[in-house]
Amino acid sequence: MAAAVKAKMIVDKSFRIAEVDKRIYGSFVEHLGRAVYGGIYEPSHSSSDEGGFRNDVKELVRQLDVPIIRYPGGNFVSGYNWEDGVGPVASRPRQLELAWRTVEPNEVGTNEFFKWAKDVGSEVMMAINLGTRGIDAARNLVEYCNHPGGSYWSDLRRSHGIEQPHKIKTWCLGNEMDGPWQIGHKTAEEYGRLAVESAKAMKLIDPDIELVSCGSSSSTMPTFPEWEATTLDHTYEVADYISLHQYYGNHDNDTPNYLARSMDMDHFIQTVISTCDYIKAKKRSKKKMMLSFDEWNVWYHSNDADKKIDPWSVAPPQLEDIYNFEDALLVGSMLITFLRHADRVKMACLAQLVNVIAPIMTENNGRAWKQTIFYPYLHASRYGRGISLMPVVDSEKYDSKDFTDIPYLDSAVVYDEEGDALTIFAVNRHLSESLELTVDVRSFEGYRIVEHTVLEHDDLKATNSPAGEKVAPHNGGNAKLEDGIVKSHLGKASWNVIRLAKSH
Template sequence: MSQLKKASMVVDKAYRVAEIDKRIYGSFIEHLGRAVYGGIYEPGHPTADEQGFRKDVLELVRDLNVPIVRYPGGNMVSAYNWEDGVGPVASRPRRLELAWRTIETNEMGTNEFADWARKAGSDVMMAVNLGTRGIDAARNLLEYCNHPSGSYYSDLRISHGYKEPHKIKTWCLGNEMDGPWQVGQKTPEEYGRLAAETAKAMRLVDPTIELVSCGSSNSAMPLFPQWEATTLEHTYEHVDFVSLHQYFGNAENDPANYLAKGLEMDRFIRTVISTADFIKAKKRSKKTLNLSFDEWNVWYHSNDADKQIEPWTIAPPQLEDHYNFEDALLVGTLLITFLKHADRVKIACLAQLVNVIAPIMTEQGGSAWRQTIYYPYLHASLYGRGVALHTLSKSPVYDSKEFTDVPYLESTAVYNEEKEEVAIFAVNRHLEEGLQLECDMRSFEGYKIAEHIVLENSDLKARNSAAQEAVVPHSGGNSKLDGGVLQAVLAAKSWNVIRLVKA
């Protein structure tokens, strides 16, 4: 043990970042690939309920305790007519879906998804089309979803069998409107003006909603962060959040560099915060704008397969990344990054939830199973509720191709005062050696270790499948607590959750 590299943390209940908004454990379902058709919805499946929803998938989603799910896109929303997805299913049109060049049958739509979300225990985060449409379609959809009755669109909803409004609280003003791949791409000025006017109209319909202004599609976009600065000049006083999207990959097969990419996410978040705060200062505003990181994940495994897909087919297997163990480790570091920024990141959506770059996979007519990334997402969602603590950490570091001074220890802690529980989340990035961790826990007098969960595997490329889950967590972690000092050995390349409870 003395030969191991050593790291330390101070975990004190007085060092608070913020109360964690449970919505940082949100997810995303887009009309893309098999996310909807064959994913959450498969009539005729042995587990299908009366609406065609797969109950095996619902069970896995409920286990994750997903608080909010973004819908219906994504790129898809920028040419989507919401009216196509309501009313009698038999009379709904089939459309050319332009974002992913498939046929959209519209069997699933707004009401059906609201039903599914209720069964999953999740709220809906609805996106409106600001690509091919605008103010009118957005305010009509909001009226359809949220107005009680006595108006054209609320009464139309009632005629479709939904007497009670859906009361959807959180709305995205378009999607990735800076992207050249987006149908209806906008300049910053064009988007800022349209989003601001759409926000004003929507708030007249329902003043209680929250609104998300589109940020840059990722941190490598040519206009980042000028896009944020320009669009927020228009939208700042009309919205509650600005969005961030980022995906990560390891196409170069460089694990040390790959596992450092949480630092890239951290830099992205800090840059958007500073840009939003600049606009706040410029406007002499009293409002602090929060962040919605409403698309994030690993995405690169399926790129070659997606190029082979025949256009204009129904629900082809698109973006079906089969994740390995190193992907789970990276996802763990990204979740830790959100917790470190809990004062400003209030919503985050793992993109996506089922089949499409997802923690849950399904076989048509067969089983549903957990990918490797399911587990850090599960642990963070279950045990990362309460107050994010500002931990003081020291760790040995390394340099990689893109990053310098990368700490081997990526960690944070969450204090659930109501349950009298503390959860330490930690990733050891070292590919060959364990890490000796010493935590000063003296402010948590009378606590004991409840369990030390570990996700580890000797093979970074190990994957799960329907036939076998090769990467699963265990509760046999090496840790002890004595005299207010926690001593733990974090295995090489491992995700760890050390849970402490009041004795």
């Protein structure tokens, strides 16, 4: 039997990257497929509340402790008239939804979604339509949502039974406007001008809101990163964040290469940071632009199935990827990447939350269940809050088709100073060998191992289903702490969460 591959880490409480903004554990609900209708909302379901929202789904969302949810799109928002989704439901129009070629019944809109988000403990990241609309609709929506009263749009909200303003803090200035597929697609100059003028009007209504300028739809776009440089030239002083979107897939079934995709995400983030800092220097600005990675996930399993869907139906099943075990490993590494960039990545939204490329799935009038990717997301959200530390890592490496010098160990460390807790997140990318890990934590004197949680499976393609979970975590990890050194063997192809706490 071959010797285990090896990795060493030094973790010191002085090696601080930044405080983790809890909003990096955000998610996304778009009016797409069964995300809303048949997902979070299904009045005929036995578990539904008086508003028609499924309580079984709400319970799973609460388990994830999702701090912010982007809404209502996505491509959907670029053709959406927000006024269609407020007021008496019976009088709302049914509209042809052009982004996904379905019928939107508008049973769920701004007020219903805000109440649902509040029920699950989440804030709302509201997206405005800068595709078919612009400044006027944007400022009116801010007034409707955030102004206390005494004006047309705020009083309209009150007439709809919402006396107090929603006070939505975070707003996206459109969605993927660089993409030719987008309704109302714009050049960088066109978008930059519209975005900055919309932002100015929105902040005149509510100066306390924060705004996300629209970045590239992915790092593979031919206009990346020129799009960022051109648009930020307009929006730098009015926006607080720039968005990043990225999805990955294992189309050619090359798992060693697939598990290295988080290195591409790291490069994407570094490039956007460099572009932001260039514009900062160009403008002699004192402001540091932060990043909102408000769409990210694995997405490739469902691509062919969606082509068979008839157009102009209500909530057909779309983009319903069924995730396997190796997908969970990559999702874990993507979360690790955010933690290592906690100084600049302040928000991120796993796209999406229910049914559509999602950690939570439902059956219409049936069960709700957890996909494989539910668990790394759960663990990071639950234990990845505090100060992100920079571990000094020495790991054996491998090469793949698209990457070189890929560490077998992918890791991030979070220190909860208030709770006297330390969490090590670690992925072993080796597909056939365990990883012998030693972690020097001598700066954390008096700590002990609380638990070592592991997500592993012999079949990389194993999936979960309503009938049961083949892929679920266990607490049988073997981490031990001796003389300030954590020693562990991380199983082949595994996601690991090693938690320590101070003895009292």
